[in-house]
Amino acid sequence: MLRFDPFSSVNNDVRGLLAGQTGTSRSPRFMPMDLCKLEDHYVLTADLPGVDPGSVDLDVDNGTLTISAHRTPRSEDSVQWLTNERFFGTYRRQLSLGEGIDTAGIAASYENGVLTVTIPVAERAKARKIEITHGDSRQSIASPTTVDAG
Template sequence: MFDLVPFGRGPLSNRDRDLFDYFDKMDRAFFRGFEKEFSPCRTDVLDQGGHYLLQAELPGFQKEDIKLSIEHNMLTISAEHREDKEEKKDSFVRRERHYGAFSRSFDLDGIDVQGIDAKYENGILELKLPKLAQPPVPPSRQIEIK
C-alpha cells in the first residue's frame, strides 16, 4: 500500500535533486563545527566563600572593547571587535575585515552590586562579585500552648 517514509525523504524524492539542497549540504559540510570553535565567552563561576569569582575568556579583545553594565539586577558583559587589514604587494591587493561581537547576561540576586570589582588581563576578564550579607536566621523553638 503506502510506504511509511516521511514526505520528501524517500530514496528518489525531489528534495534530493533540489539545487538549494545542494547548497545547504555544502554549507553544513564546509562550516561543520564552526559554532563550537567560536563559542561566545566561555565562563567559569567560582564560589570563594564571601564572594563569587566570575572568569570569562575574551581572547583577542582589548580592554576598551569590553563593556560591563548593570540594569534591573542583571549584569551584562558585551564586547565588540573590528579589524581591517590591507596589504599591497606589486599588483596584488588583499583586504580582510573581521568583526566579532557578543553579549552575555548574569542574574545578580544575592550580590552586593556596589562592591563588584573587575580586571582584564591576558584575555581573561575577572569579576569579583561579593555576596550580600545574609540576615541571621532566628533559632527555631517550640511554642507552648496554654
C-alpha cells in the same frame, strides 16, 4: 545567588549561523566563562582573547549583569586569506543576579585576554551564626491553674 539563563544567547547564536555566508561579517558565537563561589563572593572569569581592553564593558541594570566586548577585524585590504577562522565583532553575555548580591561592590579586571569579575554577596545574605540565649535556671514554668466550676 546567581542564575544563568542558557537561552539568553540563542538569538545571537542563530544570527551568527546565518551570518556565516560568504561576504558577510562574522560575529563571535561564544564567550566561554567559568563561575564559582569562594567564601563570601563569586568569581566569574571570561575568555576574551584579542579583545581591545577599552572595548570591554560591564553593566548592572535591574538585577542583570551584562558583559560586552568588541574584537576589531583585521583591516589589511591587500591580504589574500587562506583561512580566516577568528571571529570579530561584539561579544555579549548576560547573567541574572540573585537578590543577595552587593551590586555596588562588583569589581573587574582584564589581563592577558581574560576578564575577571568579583561579585560580592550582600551582607544581609551571608550565612551567620544565630546566638541562642538560655533562660534563668531558677525560673520555673508555672503549670496552668484549673478552676473548679462547682
